[in-house]
Amino acid sequence: MKPFVSHTGLVCPLDRANVDTDQIIPKQFLKSIKRTGFGPNLFDEWRYLDIGQPNQDCAGRPVNHDFVLNFPRYSGASVLLARENFGCGSSREHAPWALDEYGFRAVIAPSFADIFFNNSFKNGLLPIVLKDEEMDVLFAQCEASEGYQLTVDLQAQTVTCPDGTQFSFEVDAFRKHCLLNGLDDIGLTLQDAEAIKAFEAKHQVASPWLFGAIK
Amino acid sequence: MAGKTLYDKLWDMHEVKRRDDGSSLIYIDRQILHEVTSPQAFEGLRLAGRKPWRIDANIATPDHNVPTTKAERQGGLEAIVDEVSRLQVKTLDENCDDFGILEFKMNDTRQGIVHVVGPEQGATLPGMTVVCGDSHTSTHGAFGALAHGIGTSEVEHVLATQCLVAKKMKNLKVAVEGTLGKGVTAKDIVLAIIGKIGTAGGNGHALEFAGSAIRDLSMEGRMTLCNMAIEAGARVGVVAVDEKTIAYVQGRPFAPQGADWDKAVAQWQGLVSDDDAHFDKVVELKAEDIKPQVSWGTSPEMVLAVDQNVPDPAAEKDAVKRGSIERALKYMGLAANQPITSIKLDRVFIGSCTNSRIEDLRAAAEVAKGRKVAATVKQALVVPGSGLVKAQAEQEGLDKIFTEAGFEWREPGCSMCLAMNPDRLENGEHCASTSNRNFEGRQGAGGRTHLVSPAMAAAAAVAGHFVDVREMLN
Numbered sequence: 001m002k003p004f005v006s007h008t009g010l011v012c013p014l015d016r017a018n019v020d021t022d023q024i025i026p027k028q029f030l031k032s033i034k035r036t037g038f039g040p041n042l043f044d045e046w047r048y049l050d051i052g053q054p055n056q057d058c059a060g061r062p063v064n065h066d067f068v069l070n071f072p073r074y075s076g077a078s079v080l081l082a083r084e085n086f087g088c089g090s091s092r093e094h095a096p097w098a099l100d101e102y103g104f105r106a107v108i109a110p111s112f113a114d115i116f117f118n119n120s121f122k123n124g125l126l127p128i129v130l131k132d133e134e135m136d137v138l139f140a141q142c143e144a145s146e147g148y149q150l151t152v153d154l155q156a157q158t159v160t161c162p163d164g165t166q167f168s169f170e171v172d173a174f175r176k177h178c179l180l181n182g183l184d185d186i187g188l189t190l191q192d193a194e195a196i197k198a199f200e201a202k203h204q205v206a207s208p209w210l211f212g213a214i215k
Numbered sequence: 216m217a218g219k220t221l222y223d224k225l226w227d228m229h230e231v232k233r234r235d236d237g238s239s240l241i242y243i244d245r246q247i248l249h250e251v252t253s254p255q256a257f258e259g260l261r262l263a264g265r266k267p268w269r270i271d272a273n274i275a276t277p278d279h280n281v282p283t284t285k286a287e288r289q290g291g292l293e294a295i296v297d298e299v300s301r302l303q304v305k306t307l308d309e310n311c312d313d314f315g316i317l318e319f320k321m322n323d324t325r326q327g328i329v330h331v332v333g334p335e336q337g338a339t340l341p342g343m344t345v346v347c348g349d350s351h352t353s354t355h356g357a358f359g360a361l362a363h364g365i366g367t368s369e370v371e372h373v374l375a376t377q378c379l380v381a382k383k384m385k386n387l388k389v390a391v392e393g394t395l396g397k398g399v400t401a402k403d404i405v406l407a408i409i410g411k412i413g414t415a416g417g418n419g420h421a422l423e424f425a426g427s428a429i430r431d432l433s434m435e436g437r438m439t440l441c442n443m444a445i446e447a448g449a450r451v452g453v454v455a456v457d458e459k460t461i462a463y464v465q466g467r468p469f470a471p472q473g474a475d476w477d478k479a480v481a482q483w484q485g486l487v488s489d490d491d492a493h494f495d496k497v498v499e500l501k502a503e504d505i506k507p508q509v510s511w512g513t514s515p516e517m518v519l520a521v522d523q524n525v526p527d528p529a530a531e532k533d534a535v536k537r538g539s540i541e542r543a544l545k546y547m548g549l550a551a552n553q554p555i556t557s558i559k560l561d562r563v564f565i566g567s568c569t570n571s572r573i574e575d576l577r578a579a580a581e582v583a584k585g586r587k588v589a590a591t592v593k594q595a596l597v598v599p600g601s602g603l604v605k606a607q608a609e610q611e612g613l614d615k616i617f618t619e620a621g622f623e624w625r626e627p628g629c630s631m632c633l634a635m636n637p638d639r640l641e642n643g644e645h646c647a648s649t650s651n652r653n654f655e656g657r658q659g660a661g662g663r664t665h666l667v668s669p670a671m672a673a674a675a676a677v678a679g680h681f682v683d684v685r686e687m688l689n
């Protein structure tokens with residue numbers, strides 16, 4: 001997993017509540033064998049005017065120009081603003097995969113669904129909870145100025161606006177540690193690689209038939 | 216200090232490290248891979264630039280998506296009609312080739328359902344930790360192994376680290392004492408257990424099946440039992456090692472040999488719960504009380520003996536239970552108080568990782584022999600659990616018995632157990648099935664599954680409705 005320390009990027013305002021994972025990545029794309037390839041289908045039903053199919057080239061599809069992500073001024077956005085209960089619905093890990101692949105590094109909202117919140121940390125996407133009134137400030141500023149960027153600093157736990165206004169956010173110490181260091185569950189377990197190797201050596205002496213049998 | 220349960224021993228043998236938060240790193244001896252839950256795990260490895268920790272701990276075979284008709288199978292991978300299925304099978308092939316993982320490909324005689332193939336090859340051994348991205352991995356506990364299903368992220372985790380992060384569970388013992396009646400099988404035992412303790416009865420527990428009736432079962436029967444531990448809510452099911460376990464394992468391709476064999480047997484003989492081991496919960500059943508079982512509803516705990524009547528919601532005082540009975544009756548298209556034997560079948564499915572081993576096919580063939588599938592039954596499928604089971608059955612002439620009776624004899628795979636391939640129920644159809652889940656839509660949208668033993672399924676195929684198979688056995 002790529003570490004997240006601090007990030008400055010273009011902001012896209014998605015002014016909706018209860019954005020569910022089916023909207024983030026519709027179910028027909030779950031038949032995929034991949035963890036990648038979901039970026040073009042992020043928010044598929046909102047981004048395009050036709051119904052998307054897996055393995056389709058999205059380049060020629062009719063685009064919904066009324067959807068905020070398609071506004072030229074938000075092209076290349078990497079910070080998403082949203083309203084409450086973002087990521088509700090199914091547990092699909094495909095939702096953070098899609099957001100990440102599209103290019104988002106952080107989602108800022110007043111609240112998130114639990115599973116999505118967890119899945120995001122596992123995939124290097126930082127979900128940030130700010131108060132409703134703080135969200136209102138960000139939405140207003142973002143809409144007022146083209147090219148609006150925010151700086152998200154995980155170390156300091158702050159979101160900094162272009163005018164210097166700063167909001168701080170809470171994050172679980174363990175998750176912060178993992179994300180700062182780019183440690184996913186596997187990365188964490190691999191910190192114990194020496195213990196695993198030592199165990200393995202002992203295990204092989206006790207049960208040699210468990211090793212090398214299958215080739 | 217109290218002695219240890221079998222589960223305690225298996226846990227202790229594999230605990231690499233206990234972490235501060237109470238979870239442990241558990242070393243995994245064997246991972247079995249199939250085409251549906253592994254692709255993203257392999258891709259994850261690649262994206263992170265990681266290598267599998269120990270190639271020789273893994274073995275793979277495609278099963279969920281493979282077609283089971285000879286016509287479609289003969290053409291190999293390219294002939295799989297469903298594009299997504301073909302891609303998933305192809306991806307497994309490519310991943311295994313790339314990483315050097317031994318795979319029994321679709322038309323290899325050793326291919327089959329993951330939970331049939333592992334034990335058959337001796338890739339599942341007593342004392343092992345076994346995982347697979349499939350909840351019925353509990354099957355392998357029949358060998359005195361610690362085995363359970365995992366998700367895709369964990370498949371990747373095991374590939375990369377050879378470990379899982381886990382918390383120790385509690386111990387539950389289900390003891391079945393006595394002697395089973397004729398025509399009553401391991402499937403009936405496990406359905407009766409689930410009927411008694413419920414689908415959440417084993418939550419948070421490792422379930423050890425014990426007692427004289429369990430010791431009397433063959434290894435095939437014990438696999439059927441452990442297979443459905445998950446349906447009782449227990450991710451892990453285990454049976455103590457005995458002479459039958461060791462005899463079954465001996466001589467299998469990946470079983471130890473020579474001096475290793477003797478050493479292994481000495482270790483395996485200790486894989487039993489100590490007499491003074493502490494179980495957090497104990498449930499007892501008498502084998503003599505168990506009759507052939509039939510599930511009538513949409514959860515494995517909605518099960519009755521074949522001579523009983525479907526429940527009447529009006530007789531249920533608990534409002535939540537009454538509601539669930541009403542919903543299940545409606546979905547299943549059954550009337551309150553209707554005798555189980557009055558339920559007519561549209562299709563019959565003999566197969567799945569629960570009941571597709573040679574002994575299961577023999578039991579079904581014994582009933583089918585010299586009889587015909589009822590004209591009202593649209594389709595009766597027999598799907599062997601592996602290519603080797605199929606070959607063995609053909610050598611014994613079981614395929615002839617089935618086809619002469621009007622059953623279709625298929626190529627190995629999961630088939631109609633979950634209907635990811637073209638074998639499925641139509642809306643509203645009733646199916647006597649030897650599989651393990653009767654959830655709504657499991658065997659096809661609107662399909663109505665009744666879980667039974669292979670002998671009961673064959674009897675239902677012949678009669679066109681459920682019958683007590685004991686009346687058909689001489």
Ligand code: SF4
Pocket residue numbers: 278279328329330349351567568569628629632633650651
């Ligand atoms: S036979 Fe059914 S339950 Fe068993 S592994 Fe296949 S799909 Fe799962």
